[in-house]
Amino acid sequence: MGETEPTTKTRHRLTGALAVLFWIGVWQVASMAIASEFILAGPIDAACALIRLIPSSAFWEHVGFSTLRIVGGTVASYILAIALASLAWRSRVARTLVSPALSAIKSTPVACVVVVLLIWFGSVNVSAIAVFLMALPGVYFSMLKGLDELDRHLVELFDLFRARTVVRLCALIWPGVMPYLIAASETVLSMSWKAGIAAELIGVPDGSIGERIYQAKLLLETADLFAWTIVVVALAWVFERAVLALMRGSWPALGRWAARRGDAADASAPRDTHLAAEHLVVGHRGHAACPALDMNMHAGEVLCLMGPSGAGKTTLLDTICGLLAPLDGNLRIPTDTRYAAVFQDIRLVDELSAIENVRLFATTDTDARAMLAELLPDDALDKPVRELSGGQRRRVELARAFAAPADIVALDEPFGGLDRATHETALAFIARHRDERILIVSTHDEGDALALGAPILRIG
Structure with missing residues (x-):
């Protein structure tokens, strides 16, 4: 008899947890072998540092500073990328103009982008802009691919019945592009935190997580450095899981919502056609x-x-x-x-x-x-x-x-x-x-x- 889906998910989670514990154990053994907290602080040292940091108001101010900018830059990139992809889908001229520019952005190293942004905008919002530019191409090209691959027969159906925009968006376009956006988001959402923190490490804006990591490096506070790294990994993981859960949970809920609204802006009786x-x-x-x-x-x-x-x-x-x-x-x-x-x-x-x-x-x-x-x-x-x-x-x-x-x-x-x-x-x-x-x-x-x-x- 095959396993049920809940049993399979439980097994995968247990396997993942055991794998994490295994590597934490390897980390602890390596730390004990080196026997120098300045070179390699162990997971216990990092946990103690994290416990010391969390109760302080400064910790939450730093977390809030970086989270606001990284999440804001990511959201802005999704909004613009979806708008540009929709425009490029309908206009060959727009596609010709937009795609090369975003391809160039995608190929440019983050460090080079950050240096230019520091010259132009200063350090305070450099992480938000860097994240925006990093995420934009990935979301754009995935969204455009999803639009290009919409089921032609369903597009004909919605066109023939003259479906209103809200019905078309919720019941045709969103389920068609969602798999492509989810696939892109599994990379983009975690990478946005890496790009954002990297930008903060280069620009060192006051009050950011990047500044605290940089200071920990200068002062050889290796345990604090690992503690802040754990915070970044946790924030990235929670952000990614929350957004992906929201995307996956949106369908077929959006389609059902559109169906409850009804369609047909012109609901008059048949005409003398x-x-x-x-x-x-x-x-x-x-x-x-x-x-x-x-x-x-x-x-x-x-x-x-x-x-x-x-x-x-x-x-x-x-x-x-x-x-x-x-x-x-x-x-x-x-x-x-x-x-x-x-x-x-x-x-x-x-x-x-x-x-x-x-x-x-x-x-x-x-x-x-x-x-x-x-x-x-x-x-x-x-x-x-x-x-x-x-x-x-x-x-x-x-x-x-x-x-x-x-x-x-x-x-x-x-x-x-x-x-x-x-x-x-x-x-x-x-x-x-x-x-x-x-x-x-x-x-x-x-x-x-x-x-x-x-x-x-x-x-x-």
């Missing part, structure tokens, strides 16, 4: 997917697309929804038209529940639970959708498409993975909730057209 296509040619990279098509639809009308796999049904739906540009012909749809869709491939935020996935794009007054209850068993509504079957996930997408405010709904093989009973349930759901929307359904079953009372457009 029309769709007209004349000799419309759709395809990819200049290659037509099917012969030219003509269509003319108004609010409340339904059309079923039928044809063999690869005939161009998905390409046509993507073109109607604005995800692809037509190759030729005319496609006329009002510019303010709102869309919703069920894509051929499943596109859900896996860490969120069925209800939360629907609420991300639904209006605040939509009863997502009631809509989902028409399609799913009660015990599936609050589970993360990654735990649902393929057919259940497909039904979540169907509910999401009709919960969102839309004038045109495109359903690309929405009944895939459904047995006959759930297929009929889904058809009945569509009939109840289609309202005055234009509805276009890609299907292989002529019975779907009959059930929806829809004409068939054969493609291919």
Whole structure:
């Protein structure tokens, strides 16, 4: 029988603690062998010095001085790095201008940077500025990489449903970039303390931890030097663990918060939309997917697309929804038209529940639970959708498409993975909730057209 996760974590912590005790023992033995506190104070000597320092107000003033500047510089670097990476993600010009400068900063030795900063700014805030410059490139390049690697299909989903900025940030961008930021932070957060203390050792600002370490070195107070070093290591460890815990704990909490807010700035009823296509040619990279098509639809009308796999049904739906540009012909749809869709491939935020996935794009007054209850068993509504079957996930997408405010709904093989009973349930759901929307359904079953009372457009 395999170990449970808590047991594994306990074993790792115990192993780590034993390793630390082993090296403390080696340190103590080495100190005893050298037998000179001036050359190598042992852990007991360092502990005694630390116990002597902690009760004094001066100790906490020094800790506060350095902590304020190092943490402040780190936070400022994260804010600017995330802003610059977001700008570079959207603008190739910005990426071209910013990346070389940050690459140069990343390659410059900290000591050289500190010397220049001392000349320009003096010693009081040199640690804050040094930390800021050290952390900036690491966070920037990681954030930019995360943005570049966002799931293209989810980006299309959020674009098509016109998700508001807060929903996009909390449920798409943050979970996408978070692994990259965490990986960078595991290095940057501890390095920020090393860079900050190094800057203080060079600049020796009054009232800093770096000043106390420098003074301990001059006076050969080796035990004090080790005591202050232990303080720095402890502060760096606590800071790193706190920030990483905050990052890891933010997801999926942020997504759930965004889902509770609801979306759709424009929550009005479906409009009197029309769709007209004349000799419309759709395809990819200049290659037509099917012969030219003509269509003319108004609010409340339904059309079923039928044809063999690869005939161009998905390409046509993507073109109607604005995800692809037509190759030729005319496609006329009002510019303010709102869309919703069920894509051929499943596109859900896996860490969120069925209800939360629907609420991300639904209006605040939509009863997502009631809509989902028409399609799913009660015990599936609050589970993360990654735990649902393929057919259940497909039904979540169907509910999401009709919960969102839309004038045109495109359903690309929405009944895939459904047995006959759930297929009929889904058809009945569509009939109840289609309202005055234009509805276009890609299907292989002529019975779907009959059930929806829809004409068939054969493609291919």
